[in-house]
Structure formats: structure tokens, C-alpha cells
Amino acid sequence: MSAITTIRQPAVDDLDTLLTGQKQLPASSLSQVNALRAKAIEYLDKLTLPTLRDEDWRFTDISPLSKLSFSTARSASYLEATDIAHFYIEEATTRLVFIDGGYAPQLSSVPTGEGVVVANLPAVTVHAAEIEPHLGRHAAFSDNVFASLNTAFLHDAAVIIVPRDVALVTPVHLLFIATQTAVASTPRCLIIAESGSSVTLIEDYVTMQEEPYFINAMTEISLADNAHVNHIRVQRDSVQAFHIANCAVSIGRSSNYQSVSVALGAQISRYNLDVLLAEGAECVVDGLALIEANQLADTHTCIDHAKPYGVSRQLHKCIAGGSAHVVFNGKIMVRQDAQRTDSVQSSRNLLLTNKAHVDTKPQLEIFADDVKCAHGATVGQLDSEEVFYLKSRGLSDTAARSLLTYAFAADVIDRIPVASLKHRLEKMALEQTSSQS
Amino acid sequence: MIYQNSKVILEVRGLCASVNGIEILKDLDFTAKSGEVHAIMGPNGSGKSTFAKVLAGHSAYEITSGSILFEGKNLFDLAPEERALAGVFLAFQYPIEIPGVANSQFLRLTYNTVQAQRGKEELDPLEFDDFVREKMKLLEISPDFLDRNVNEGFSGGEKKRNEILQMALLDPHLAILDETDSGLDIDALRIISQGVNKLANKDHAIVLVTHYQRLLNYIVPDFVHVMDAGCIIKTGSKDLALELETRGYDWVSAEYQANSKTRSAGMGV
Numbered sequence: 001m002s003a004i005t006t007i008r009q010p011a012v013d014d015l016d017t018l019l020t021g022q023k024q025l026p027a028s029s030l031s032q033v034n035a036l037r038a039k040a041i042e043y044l045d046k047l048t049l050p051t052l053r054d055e056d057w058r059f060t061d062i063s064p065l066s067k068l069s070f071s072t073a074r075s076a077s078y079l080e081a082t083d084i085a086h087f088y089i090e091e092a093t094t095r096l097v098f099i100d101g102g103y104a105p106q107l108s109s110v111p112t113g114e115g116v117v118v119a120n121l122p123a124v125t126v127h128a129a130e131i132e133p134h135l136g137r138h139a140a141f142s143d144n145v146f147a148s149l150n151t152a153f154l155h156d157a158a159v160i161i162v163p164r165d166v167a168l169v170t171p172v173h174l175l176f177i178a179t180q181t182a183v184a185s186t187p188r189c190l191i192i193a194e195s196g197s198s199v200t201l202i203e204d205y206v207t208m209q210e211e212p213y214f215i216n217a218m219t220e221i222s223l224a225d226n227a228h229v230n231h232i233r234v235q236r237d238s239v240q241a242f243h244i245a246n247c248a249v250s251i252g253r254s255s256n257y258q259s260v261s262v263a264l265g266a267q268i269s270r271y272n273l274d275v276l277l278a279e280g281a282e283c284v285v286d287g288l289a290l291i292e293a294n295q296l297a298d299t300h301t302c303i304d305h306a307k308p309y310g311v312s313r314q315l316h317k318c319i320a321g322g323s324a325h326v327v328f329n330g331k332i333m334v335r336q337d338a339q340r341t342d343s344v345q346s347s348r349n350l351l352l353t354n355k356a357h358v359d360t361k362p363q364l365e366i367f368a369d370d371v372k373c374a375h376g377a378t379v380g381q382l383d384s385e386e387v388f389y390l391k392s393r394g395l396s397d398t399a400a401r402s403l404l405t406y407a408f409a410a411d412v413i414d415r416i417p418v419a420s421l422k423h424r425l426e427k428m429a430l431e432q433t434s435s436q437s
Numbered sequence: 438m439i440y441q442n443s444k445v446i447l448e449v450r451g452l453c454a455s456v457n458g459i460e461i462l463k464d465l466d467f468t469a470k471s472g473e474v475h476a477i478m479g480p481n482g483s484g485k486s487t488f489a490k491v492l493a494g495h496s497a498y499e500i501t502s503g504s505i506l507f508e509g510k511n512l513f514d515l516a517p518e519e520r521a522l523a524g525v526f527l528a529f530q531y532p533i534e535i536p537g538v539a540n541s542q543f544l545r546l547t548y549n550t551v552q553a554q555r556g557k558e559e560l561d562p563l564e565f566d567d568f569v570r571e572k573m574k575l576l577e578i579s580p581d582f583l584d585r586n587v588n589e590g591f592s593g594g595e596k597k598r599n600e601i602l603q604m605a606l607l608d609p610h611l612a613i614l615d616e617t618d619s620g621l622d623i624d625a626l627r628i629i630s631q632g633v634n635k636l637a638n639k640d641h642a643i644v645l646v647t648h649y650q651r652l653l654n655y656i657v658p659d660f661v662h663v664m665d666a667g668c669i670i671k672t673g674s675k676d677l678a679l680e681l682e683t684r685g686y687d688w689v690s691a692e693y694q695a696n697s698k699t700r701s702a703g704m705g706v
Binding site for chain 1: 529537538543
């Protein structure tokens with residue numbers, strides 16, 4: 001690796017652009033936040049933007065990102081609830097709205113009273129002691145330029161704390177809206193699910209314009225023992241946008257983490273998901289990338305079984321039309337201690353055209369000897385027998401193909417436990433698949 | 438049932454078809470009139486399923502000669518979906534599963550597609566729900582069929598019932614049932630047969646492709662055809678099926694070969 005580092009050009013200029021405005025950030029009243037920012041700036045001194053020569057980025061060329069210049073967002077306080085109400089999710093009575101990265105209290109709806117905390121970081125300094133063991137501790141950023149950049153700008157994070165044995169019945173909606181062109185924003189989320197608690201979280205990236213912008217998001221989720229978190233992540237950014245996200249999840253003993261991530265937008269998107277399982281922890285990590293034209297969607301996941309009796313299930317599906325490019329790298333790590341691990345991973349990819357392209361890499365690293373691990377990857381086009389079946393029922397070739405493409409996507413969308421969001425995404429998938437066929 | 442003044446639904450003459458250069462159907466002749474129920478029987482590999490798929494327009498089979506007229510129209514001029522819209526229905530031996538699509542959604546889509554083509558009224562989800570539930574009652578199908586994904590996790594019998602339900606919805610003039618009875622237990626077989634019998638009428642022709650005489654205890658055919666090596670070598674009444682059950686197929690082939698020798702000897706004179 002060091003040999004590669006030496007031949008790489010320092011990318012100071014790129015980072016300088018991306019750090020514009022960082023020095024103007026007011027100091028936080030949380031000393032931990034100031035310390036994290038300082039550490040991030042220190043790391044950024046040595047870090048550069050990744051290139052195709054980095055193993056982790058060898059399929060995803062992000063050089064178009066460095067060719068653009070981004071500024072920090074202006075305040076967007078002119079937005080009113082009626083402008084954005086169509087993004088709301090009816091089941092989610094609790095909602096934090098961030099416009100171009102900045103918290104919009106007038107558009108948010110937070111619980112009042114004691115107990116559950118759903119707020120932006122500056123509003124929860126009183127909970128510093130609960131936040132301190134988690135913020136910046138689950139997601140490593142010393143060797144990750146985007147995580148460091150995000151941390152350098154840490155100020156307005158969404159914070160959810162679900163106290164011990166509290167079950168939130170309705171989902172919490174974290175809504176990130178892009179409204180301005182050529183701005184960089186660094187959304188940040190911290191979810192702390194205490195022992196025996198349960199919560200459903202919707203992390204939702206949407207846009208009100210179709211020009212380029214840059215989202216560099218970071219999420220940390222901590223599940224104490226016996227907790228239950230449902231995490232739905234939807235990325236429906238502008239097709240000109242750049243979306244890079246890091247998410248780290250620590251699952252405590254006998255806890256259960258279920259996630260569905262859906263990527264529809266962005267010119268280039270990259271989602272890194274790291275899941276760490278304690279003893280008897282379970283996770284279901286499902287994903288869908290549905291893209292077309294010149295889009296690129298890259299998902300890197302690492303499911304790390306550190307302790308015995310962990311269970312992981314992963315279904316990742318990609319559909320690429322046009323000359324789109326999908327990338328999936330799914331690492332399953334079973335450490336020596338993690339006996340009796342039970343892990344199943346499946347990567348299924350559908351290419352709709354000859355120009356569409358997929359790189360999929362299931363990666364198993366098993367150091368324990370008493371485990372059950374299965375994985376598989378398929379890449380293909382629509383099955384001609386299936387198309388024939390539908391045509392024999394009167395559907396045209398186009399209708400048959402779009403129904404099958406839609407079904408391929410809906411199989412993942414179906415797993416979203418929030419009905420209205422599921423239906424909305426099904427509709428979007430239906431529109432996209434019928435336009436592609 | 439055989440009716441007087443019935444019209445010809447399907448007329449196949451000298452049909453030859455091959456897959457990957459191997460000839461499967463050889464000079465096949467077959468005629469079905471409205472109201473009739475035909476059973477096509479024969480050993481494995483005799484070309485029964487190929488014939489069924491050729492009728493539905495499967496692209497894997499190349500037609501090398503012969504003709505098929507469906508209600509007087511050249512079937513080869515029609516794409517598979519056009520055949521379906523014109524009234525040809527094939528119940529698949531192995532129906533496909535479509536995870537992600539609810540059966541109700543799929544059934545309404547196909548129903549409305551066919552209705553629109555026939556210039557009839559399409560149904561909205563509520564109207565369709567009432568309509569399909571009536572049909573399901575007829576076929577003793579449990580209502581949860583509608584909410585489940587198309588054939589996903591269905592047992593063999595459930596898949597076949599779903600095929601017959603589609604047949605009931607699409608109201609075809611020619612229904613071809615490709616081994617619909619294979620792998621069914623006796624209850625499922627009874628229910629499916631009752632369904633088919635209820636759907637049979639004087640305007641439709643039904644072609645049953647089957648291995649087993651057992652099905653014909655429930656659906657009584659007007660004609661039983663024996664297929665071997667790609668053509669129909671014997672046609673008889675329902676009693677022929679019973680005879681096949683006790684004697685097997687070999688005697689039919691032997692008889693056919695003896696006859697063709699006589700025929701060619703006769704022609705040589």
C-alpha cells in the first residue's frame with residue numbers, strides 16, 4: 001500500500017475546496033464535538049481523495065467529483081411545510097428535516113416531554129453523557145477521507161436516543177432535502193437504542209432540483225443488548241448529484257438490526273455499511289440499487305461476526321439500465337471467536353442492456369471452524385421463459401419485461417415495514433422500470 | 438362434448454417443428470372443434486409438450502413446415518401475446534414465480550389487457566376483486582391467493598390451480614392444459630378437473646396433454662390421441678385411454694408401424 005501512496009499526487013486542492021467554510025464553524029458547546037473536528041482536520045492532513053488505484057475504490061471513479069467546486073449552503077429558511085409536505089411519510093409523526101444539511105426546526109416535528117430524544121445535536125447538550133460514548137466511536141474515520149470530512153463539519157447531527165425498554169411505535173423520519181446547486185453538505189445521524197428498546201428509522205435523501213450537489217453523509221447506530229432497530233435508507237437524489245455515505249452499526253448481545261437501503265438517484269453514489277455483531281446478535285441487511293443512463297451506484301458492506309451465535313442475512317439486488325454501472329462488495333467476516341455463526345448472503349444483478357455493467361464481489365473471511373455460511377452471486381438478463389409466460393397471458397413484450405424488472409426490485413422494497421413508503425417506492429420503481437424497457 | 442354444427446377452432450396440418458436443429462414434431466395433423474375435449478397422451482419425449490408450446494408461440498421452436506389455423510387465422514402470423522388476445526391459452530406445466538408482484542395485481546393486469554383488446558370493459562381493483570372472488574369460489578381457491586405473490590411459495594397443486602384460475606379469467610376459445618395433472622394429489626386433481634368441467638362449454642375447445650389416464654376419470658374426453666415420435670399415431674374414444682392404461686403404448690406403435698408398412702407397400706404397387 002505504501003508504494004501506491006507515494007505515487008499518488010497529493011490532492012490538497014480537492015480537499016481545500018471541500019473544506020471551504022469549515023474554519024467558520026462556530027465552536028460547539030459540546031467539547032467532544034470540538035475534539036472530534038480537530039482530530040478530523042488532523043487526519044485530513046494525511047488523507048487524499050481515493051482513486052481507482054485504491055482497492056476499495058477500484059470500480060468507482062470519483063474524479064468527476066473533484067472537477068467540480070462546491071460551496072457551503074446558504075440558509076433555506078424560506079421553505080414552508082407545503083413545499084415539502086409531499087416528502088412526508090404519513091406513519092412517521094416524528095420528523096427531523098434538514099435543508100442542504102442545515103436543521104430546519106420549523107419543518108420538523110419532535111416529541112415533547114421526557115423519554116425519547118429526537119433532536120438536532122445543539123439541542124441535546126443536556127444528554128452529553130449519553131452521547132459521548134457513541135458519537136464518533138462506531139465509525140472509524142482516521143483512514144477514511146469522507147468520514148473525516150464529515151466529522152470536520154460536525155455540528156447539526158440528527159440524534160435519536162431511545163431509552164431502556166421503550167418501544168417507539170411509529171417510525172422516525174430523518175428527511176434530508178437538497179435545494180441548492182453546487183453545495184456540499186455533511187448530514188450526520190446518531191442513533192442510540194438502549195437495552196430492550198425498539199425503533200424504526202427512515203433515513204431519507206431527497207431533492208428539489210436536478211443540478212449537481214454533493215452529499216457526504218455519516219450515520220452511527222448503536223444497539224445495546226436486546227434492542228431492535230429497523231433502518232430504512234432511501235437515496236433518491238438528483239441524477240447529477242454525488243452521494244457518499246458511511247454507516248456503522250454496532251449490534252449488542254441478542255439485539256436485532258434490520259435494514260433496507262434503496263439507491264435510485266445520484267450520478268455517483270457510494271454506500272459503505274459496516275455492521276458489527278456481538279454474541280447472539282442478528283442482522284438482516286438488504287439492498288437495492290435501481291439505476292439507468294450514466295449513473296453509478298456502489299455499495300460496500302462489511303458484516304463482522306465478532307462473537308458466537310450471530311446470524312446475518314443479506315440480499316442485495318442491482319438493476320442497471322442504459323450504460324449504468326453497479327458495484328457490490330459484500331464482505332462477511334467471521335472471527336475466530338464467532339463459533340456457530342449463521343450467515344447467508346446473496347447478490348443478484350439484472351442488466352437491462354448490453355452497455356450496463358456490474359461488478360459484484362462476495363467476500364467471505366472465516367476464521368472460526370464451526371459456522372454455517374452460504375453466499376451466492378448471479379448476474380443476468382431477464383429469463384426468456386418468464387417473459388414467454390407473461391406474453392402467453394396477453395402482455396406485450398415491453399409490458400412483460402417491465403413487469404419482471406419491477407418484480408425484481410419490488411422483492412426488496414417489499415421488505416420495508418412502513419406501508420406508505422413501500423408503496424411510494426414501488427410506484428417509483430414501476431415508473432423507472434417501465435421507462436427503461 | 439361433440440356438438441352438431443360446431444365450428445373448427447384449431448386445424449393443424451403437416452406440422453413439423455424442431456429445436457436446435459432436432460426435429461421434434463413430424464408431420465402432425467390435428468383438428469379440434471368447438472365444444473370438444475381432446476386428450477393427447479403418449480410416452481415421455483413424444484413431443485406432446487412441444488406441440489403445446491408451439492401452439493402458444495414459444496420462440497425456441499422453429500416451424501419447418503405445415504400450417505396451423507386458429508379460427509381460420511394463420512397462427513404463425515401472431516406473436517404469443519396476440520395469440521393470447523385472440524383466445525389461445527396455455528396452462529403451463531411449470532408456471533413461473535414472480536416474487537414482488539401480488540397475484541391480484543397480476544391477474545387484473547392480464548385480465549384487463551385481454552378485455553381491452555376484445556373491446557370489453559376493464560375493471561378497477563374493487564370491481565375486479567368481486568369478479569375474481571366469484572371465479573375463485575368456483576375453483577375452491579382460498580382467498581389468500583390474491584394477496585400472495587404470483588406463484589411464490591405455492592405448492593405444485595396451488596400453482597396449477599392458479600393456472601386454471603387464469604384460464605377462467607381470460608375465457609379462451611382454445612385452452613391447452615400441459616400436464617396440469619402431473620404431481621397432483623387426488624383432491625387437487627378433483628378440484629382442478631371440476632373447474633375445467635365447469636369452464637368447458639360449446640364455444641370452447643380444450644386440449645389436455647397428459648401422461649396419465651387418471652385425469653380422464655374426471656374430465657371425460659371426446660377424443661383420445663396417442664402421440665409418438667412427433668406425430669399422432671392413433672385416435673380413439675375415451676375407451677382408448679383405458680386400453681392404454683392396461684396395455685401401455687408399445688402395441689399402438691407396433692400397430693402404427695405395421696400400418697405404415699402396409700401403406701408404403703400399397704403405394705409401391
